[in-house]
């Protein structure tokens with residue numbers, strides 16, 4: 001069972017084509033926990049389940065959290081519920097923000113490339129970059145009017161935002177968007193539709209490791225789990241154990257053992273199912289944990305195991 | 315090797331135990347709900363048998379997360395300011411009084427020795443039920459890796475026997 005915070009929808013701001021920006025507050029105006037730019041939360045959609053949205057307000061504000069939701073034609077129900085059902089004053093259940101798309105602290109220059117509603121995490125990052133006084137550029141590619149135009153207006157005086165209306169002009173070339181990179185101190189980020197992410201990955205294929213970041217909306221195909229084997233999964237808290245076949249879901253197994261493990265994307269991109277591992281040899285396969293974090297944690301929805309026993313803290 | 319721990323309790327002749335410590339209330343914090351930040355207060359209102367007015371541990375308030383559900387033995391929680399200093403020293407990490415998520419930050423009170431004992435906080439009387447156990451979700455809230463630093467020094471849970479107002483600077487002393 002996910003752990004939820006109940007928040008009131010204080011304002012719904014139409015902000016761009018088919019896009020509503022929601023301002024969420026504690027029902028009694030209590031300050032909200034701090035979060036990191038690049039974080040997202042899960043909005044619990046009744047009868048449907050969790051839907052992930054990036055926080056797009058200023059991370060320095062603890063009064064409210066903001067998310068922007070575009071009504072998708074092929075919505076799986078989440079975005080149409082937000083647009084058609086949700087009203088100002090309603091109370092919604094959300095999870096704590098999780099940051100799976102962090103700012104590269106060591107970089108001195110940041111170039112962010114957004115496709116459409118993929119601009120949301122970059123709004124939060126841009127506020128942070130302005131505060132830190134580091135150089136940044138945001139390229140927003142969208143057909144027609146950009147999403148979150150009002151939110152962008154607050155950052156426009158920086159002169160660092162380039163919008164590209166791809167309905168009226170040719171798509172800029174990757175080398176133009178990437179600011180001549182790779183160069184020392186430059187970090188590039190991309191968030192948008194899969195075709196754009198693929199293009200970005202291809203264009204930055206030869207960049208040094210750790211100088212690019214991608215935020216996925218939908219889980220990409222999982223890499224093969226080389227060396228995965230059947231193993232005994234043990235919960236450290238209760239001592240309960242069960243056998244998990246090679247290729248089987250550790251998340252399901254943990255839940256069968258009675259552990260309360262959250263999940264959202266079930267594809268290794270959101271971080272909701274993170275658990276600490278204590279013994280064994282996990283095969284990670286997720287897209288978000290840093291090499292350092294992997295030394296102590298794994299994402300149960302995609303992890304496999306290369307040893308005959310794995311102990312997790314659950 | 316046997317290690318002898320220094321106890322703040324003096325054992326007097328005739329087997330009567332008299333404690334020697336007195337401390338003070340250094341900080342006061344409450345939060346309305348699990349996950350939300352703690353807010354600093356000048357004073358708090360303790361209600362006997364229930365909790366602190368406005369705090370998530372107040373009995374009778376429904377909470378959504380197990381580690382911050384109200385419970386009979388956790389009507390008010392305490393934490394030593396000396397532990398904050400020790401964590402700074404041992405882990406090179408700043409943990410602030412509003413971050414440990416206990417209600418009363420004490421100075422000069424040996425909390426780990428008080429389980430099962432009664433003591434005064436200002437005019438209020440409380441009984442210590444058990445040591446607090448750190449919860450991993452604090453790392454999620456603070457975005458700081460503080461769990462390990464708080465193991466075995468995570469404060470004290472108490473039941474309120476006599477309620478009243480507790481103010482910053484109030485004396486804490488054995489009953």
Ligand code: FES
Pocket residue numbers: 262263264265266267268269270271272273274286299300301302
């Ligand atoms: S549920 Fe999203 S990473 Fe596992």
